[in-house]
Amino acid sequence: MHDYPAEFAIVPLTAAPSATVTVPGSKSITNRALVLAALTPMDVPLRLTGALLSEDTEVMVAALQALGYAVEPHWDAAEPYVWFPYQERATVPATEADLFVANSGTTVRFLTALVAAGRGRYRLDGIPRMRERPIRDLLDALNQLRGVRATSEAGNGCPPVVIESDGVCTGQRVTVRAGVSSQFLSGLLMAAPHYAGDAEPVEIEVVGPTVSEPYIAMTLAMMRQWGYEVEAVGNVYRVPAASLHNLANYAIEPDASAASYFWAAAAVAGGRVTVAGLTRQSLQGDVRFVDVLAQMGCRVEECDSGITVHGGRLRGVDVDMNDISDTVMTLGAVALFADGPTTIRNVAHIRHKETDRIAALATELRKFGAAVAERDDGLTITPGPLRGAAVDTYNDHRMAMSLALVGLKVPGVVIRNPGCVAKTYPDFWRDLEALRRHEE
Numbered sequence: 001m002h003d004y005p006a007e008f009a010i011v012p013l014t015a016a017p018s019a020t021v022t023v024p025g026s027k028s029i030t031n032r033a034l035v036l037a038a039l040t041p042m043d044v045p046l047r048l049t050g051a052l053l054s055e056d057t058e059v060m061v062a063a064l065q066a067l068g069y070a071v072e073p074h075w076d077a078a079e080p081y082v083w084f085p086y087q088e089r090a091t092v093p094a095t096e097a098d099l100f101v102a103n104s105g106t107t108v109r110f111l112t113a114l115v116a117a118g119r120g121r122y123r124l125d126g127i128p129r130m131r132e133r134p135i136r137d138l139l140d141a142l143n144q145l146r147g148v149r150a151t152s153e154a155g156n157g158c159p160p161v162v163i164e165s166d167g168v169c170t171g172q173r174v175t176v177r178a179g180v181s182s183q184f185l186s187g188l189l190m191a192a193p194h195y196a197g198d199a200e201p202v203e204i205e206v207v208g209p210t211v212s213e214p215y216i217a218m219t220l221a222m223m224r225q226w227g228y229e230v231e232a233v234g235n236v237y238r239v240p241a242a243s244l245h246n247l248a249n250y251a252i253e254p255d256a257s258a259a260s261y262f263w264a265a266a267a268v269a270g271g272r273v274t275v276a277g278l279t280r281q282s283l284q285g286d287v288r289f290v291d292v293l294a295q296m297g298c299r300v301e302e303c304d305s306g307i308t309v310h311g312g313r314l315r316g317v318d319v320d321m322n323d324i325s326d327t328v329m330t331l332g333a334v335a336l337f338a339d340g341p342t343t344i345r346n347v348a349h350i351r352h353k354e355t356d357r358i359a360a361l362a363t364e365l366r367k368f369g370a371a372v373a374e375r376d377d378g379l380t381i382t383p384g385p386l387r388g389a390a391v392d393t394y395n396d397h398r399m400a401m402s403l404a405l406v407g408l409k410v411p412g413v414v415i416r417n418p419g420c421v422a423k424t425y426p427d428f429w430r431d432l433e434a435l436r437r438h439e440e
């Protein structure tokens with residue numbers, strides 16, 4: 001669909017931006033909505049509006065179709081939507097499937113949990129990097145369900161995974177660790193209503209620390225919207241069995257992680273940027289990235305139609321980004337323009353994402369002239385005199401989108417493999433150009 005060049009030179013802005021940007025739908029909400037819509041018994045059709053079209057959601061749609069669900073994406077419509085026609089079906093219609101998940105963490109973790117509710121044999125695999133991304137904690141949880149055998153084919157706790165299920169029993173307690181990825185718990189929570197063969201609730205006990213908490217809150221909030229009243233008592237979630245819930249339309253919010261690049265553009269280049277359709281009431285924790293920008297010296301304004309960031313003189317900050325770790329690289333780019341160092345803490349888990357994001361960010365920011373100290377759980381970025389550079393993106397969409405921000409101010413920034421943005425934001429380069437059009 002898109003033709004991307006091998007590298008892309010960013011032309012610095014000639015004036016501070018004054019722009020309102022519309023970003024595509026949230027990846028996290030789209031992939032949850034797709035799973036919940038596929039699983040929830042309904043006797044009316046459902047339309048998902050504002051859905052994201054990108055690699056991560058396309059693999060989710062294709063995998064659900066391979067599992068036998070009727071899912072009809074209408075990406076070419078004036079306002080793209082996904083249609084779920086009414087159909088009577090088993091919880092997981094297919095008894096066998098070989099699913100390709102590319103490098104989508106949400107897809108592999110949510111669907112590994114989902115197929116355990118089926119009856120059959122299912123295999124999930126992705127690109128080479130996916131074969132290095134951990135999933136053992138989820139397999140360990142699924143193996144506690146009677147009738148389920150969940151294995152990592154290579155025995156290293158990573159995909160490819162094979163799930164064999166007889167259809168599972170009721171009233172069980174499953175323990176799960178969520179210290180490497182919250183997606184293990186989110187996947188279990190969404191699938192658990194379908195593990196219950198009768199009305200007995202399933203209990204999920206979380207052991208050890210949890211990362212990326214706002215994504216668990218998002219899962220619980222969306223389950224409530226789909227009629228599942230999950231009861232949380234301390235670290236135990238009681239998940240009710242599935243029951244009929246009719247929802248005719250579900251509107252997906254714009255993506256707050258994608259929005260971070262545009263808010264950050266105002267921090268880097270001055271002026272102001274508004275991202276439409278997001279407020280602090282969002283289901284997405286990443287809207288709180290604007291609070292970090294405010295701490296750095298930006299002015300943030302919220303109104304019903306969106307959140308605006310006004311650039312200002314930036315100071316370095318010391319922040320725990322465990323809750324909003326997809327915006328670590330965005331902050332890394334902004335930190336180059338601050339007076340004084342910026343320290344990012346408590347994000348050891350981002351070493352297991354599209355790439356080792358701590359190591360990748362440290363290496364690439366140094367190319368721009370910063371001094372970067374890397375720790376196990378984060379990094380400290382001390383800005384220096386800035387220079388342009390050709391930077392590597394490690395096939396990580398967020399590395400590409402974040403490093404591009406530097407080029408809005410500094411001449412000579414070249415992004416290698418810019419096509420990796422297709423994972424969550426295929427039109428990113430077009431939308432970035434919109435910052436050159438002045439609104440007033």
Ligand SMILES: O=C(O)C1=C[C@@H](OP(=O)(O)O)[C@@H](O)[C@H](O)C1
Nearest residue numbers: 028106181182183186212215326
């Ligand atoms: O549940 C989700 O939608 C996500 C959870 C986070 O992952 P981890 O829980 O692995 O940190 C986040 O980084 C990812 O982009 C999306």
Ligand SMILES: C=C(OP(=O)(O)O)C(=O)O
Nearest residue numbers: 103104105106326353398
């Ligand atoms: C980590 C990410 O994605 P996922 O884990 O869903 O592959 C991301 O989008 O930054």
